[in-house]
Amino acid sequence: MSRSTNSRMTMPFEAEQTSARWNPRTSDQHRRDEVTIWWADLSETQERLGNQAHLLTNDELRRAEWMMGQTSRDRWITGRASLRSILSGYLGLQALAVPITYGALGKPELAGLSPVRFNLSHSANLAAFAVAWRKPVGIDIQRLRNDSTMTDMAEWTLSEDAYQQWLRLPEKERRVAFTRTWVRKEAYLKGRGLGLVYPMKDLEIFAPSSGGGIQIVDRHDERHGEDWRIFDLATPTPGFVAALAVRGEVSSLVARGWPDGSVRTAWRRS
Numbered sequence: 001m002s003r004s005t006n007s008r009m010t011m012p013f014e015a016e017q018t019s020a021r022w023n024p025r026t027s028d029q030h031r032r033d034e035v036t037i038w039w040a041d042l043s044e045t046q047e048r049l050g051n052q053a054h055l056l057t058n059d060e061l062r063r064a065e066w067m068m069g070q071t072s073r074d075r076w077i078t079g080r081a082s083l084r085s086i087l088s089g090y091l092g093l094q095a096l097a098v099p100i101t102y103g104a105l106g107k108p109e110l111a112g113l114s115p116v117r118f119n120l121s122h123s124a125n126l127a128a129f130a131v132a133w134r135k136p137v138g139i140d141i142q143r144l145r146n147d148s149t150m151t152d153m154a155e156w157t158l159s160e161d162a163y164q165q166w167l168r169l170p171e172k173e174r175r176v177a178f179t180r181t182w183v184r185k186e187a188y189l190k191g192r193g194l195g196l197v198y199p200m201k202d203l204e205i206f207a208p209s210s211g212g213g214i215q216i217v218d219r220h221d222e223r224h225g226e227d228w229r230i231f232d233l234a235t236p237t238p239g240f241v242a243a244l245a246v247r248g249e250v251s252s253l254v255a256r257g258w259p260d261g262s263v264r265t266a267w268r269r270s
Contacts, residue, residue: 033251035137037244038086038129039236040258042078042122049259052081055095079127082258083108083120086129090116107193119190126237129258130244138191138245140183141235144175154178157185157200179241181205184230187245188216191228205230216245236264 046052051074053061060080067073084095091098091114099111110116117136120129123143130139147153154166154174158181169177185203189195202219214230229250233242236257244253252268 033135033249035130035132035135035244035246035250035253037139037233037253037255038082038131038258039255039264040079040082040127040129041125041237042075042082042127043125045082045259046074046078049078049081051077052085053077055081055084057096075122075125075127079120079122082127083118083129086131086258087116087118090131103193105193105195107190121190121242123240126235126240128233128242132246135250136191136193136247138187138189139233139242140186140190141240141242142179142183142186143240144179146175150175150178153182157182159201159204162204176241180232180243183241183243184214184216184232184245187243188218188228188230191245191247234265 053064056064056077061077064073064076064080067076081095084098084100087093087098087100087110088095091110099114100108101111102108108118108120110118115134116131117134118129118131119138120127121139121141122128123141126141126143128139128141130137154163157178158166162181166174166177184205185200188203189198189200199220204217204219206215206217214232216228216230227247229246229248231244231246231250231253233244233255235242236255252266254266255264256262257264
């Protein structure tokens with residue numbers, strides 16, 4: 001459903017296991033073009049840490065109350081508390097004091113002149129938080145599912161050429177192929193702070209070249225598309241697809257588990 005092209009992008013994120021732990025006092029992530037992805041099983045995190053509603057602001061608690069069902073509310077509270085706890089390590093603040101604000105289209109960001117950039121996504125129990133220094137980032141996770149509306153969604157999500165190529169795939173491959181393209185585009189839109197009202201058909205995804213990496217071409221703003229790098233992420237739980245979008249050069253990607261901080265996978269540009 002895509003064609004190869006030369007690209008400045010680096011290899012998709014999959015690498016060996018390590019056992020190092022993260023310490024915000026000794027981390028030199030800010031000195032490198034590195035992005036850290038924090039993975040969390042929200043049910044497991046809640047079981048280990050208990051209800052963390054005390055880490056949320058009154059506004060966030062009110063937002064949680066609007067969630068449909070107790071499970072959704074618990075996941076949202078745990079996810080937002082985890083985000084605050086992670087960012088507190090970077091900022092040297094108490095979790096409740098982390099100054100999270102929201103852009104015009106709802107993208108969360110840090111108030112003031114903080115160099116820390118972040119984004120988050122969750123699907124079912126799996127959550128991911130991407131953190132970088134001075135580099136806008138976007139991340140998206142989707143659980144694979146059988147959805148009767150997928151063909152309709154593909155028609156308005158994929159470019160015409162990509163849609164026709166997608167239809168020619170064996171039916172059993174379409175679900176993964178569509179979801180892969182969706183998370184790549186969604187990560188890019190989230191990184192730019194744009195919503196799903198943006199015409200996704202006008203975002204063209206190209207497969208990794210022989211040197212690796214994924215290029216996105218934004219028909220509405222080719223300059224922006226050229227600035228971004230898209231990485232496929234290996235999820236810690238089967239049955240999910242995820243992608244990361246980063247503006248600018250990337251020297252390394254590190255995935256850590258939350259709340260233990262241990263490294264799950266790491267990749268560095270050679």
